[in-house]
Amino acid sequence: MKNRRSVFQAFTMIIQFSLNMIVPIVMCTLLGVWIGEKFEMPAITIPLFLMGALAGFRNIFMMAKKIYQDDSKKDQPEN
Numbered sequence: 358m359k360n361r362r363s364v365f366q367a368f369t370m371i372i373q374f375s376l377n378m379i380v381p382i383v384m385c386t387l388l389g390v391w392i393g394e395k396f397e398m399p400a401i402t403i404p405l406f407l408m409g410a411l412a413g414f415r416n417i418f419m420m421a422k423k424i425y426q427d428d429s430k431k432d433q434p435e436n
Contacts, residue, residue: 370424377416385409 389405392398 373420374417377420378413381412381416382406382409385412 385405385408386402389402390399392405393401
């Protein structure tokens with residue numbers, strides 16, 4: 358039973374990482390396409406895509422940092 362729980366937690370973490378990366382990229386790209394079509398400047402999509410990628414990397418970095426800090430707190434012995 359404990360093995361199933363760890364597999365489920367790992368699967369959940371993978372999904373969280375992927376969503377934290379994909380959502381900002383897709384949203385910024387769609388916003389760039391919409392702005393590009395509305396104002397006839399399709400080149401705006403590229404900077405917005407890059408901004409979404411940077412936001413996704415930042416989200417993953419912050420999530421990994423929090424997970425690492427939580428794990429290091431669990432490993433420390435209590436006084």
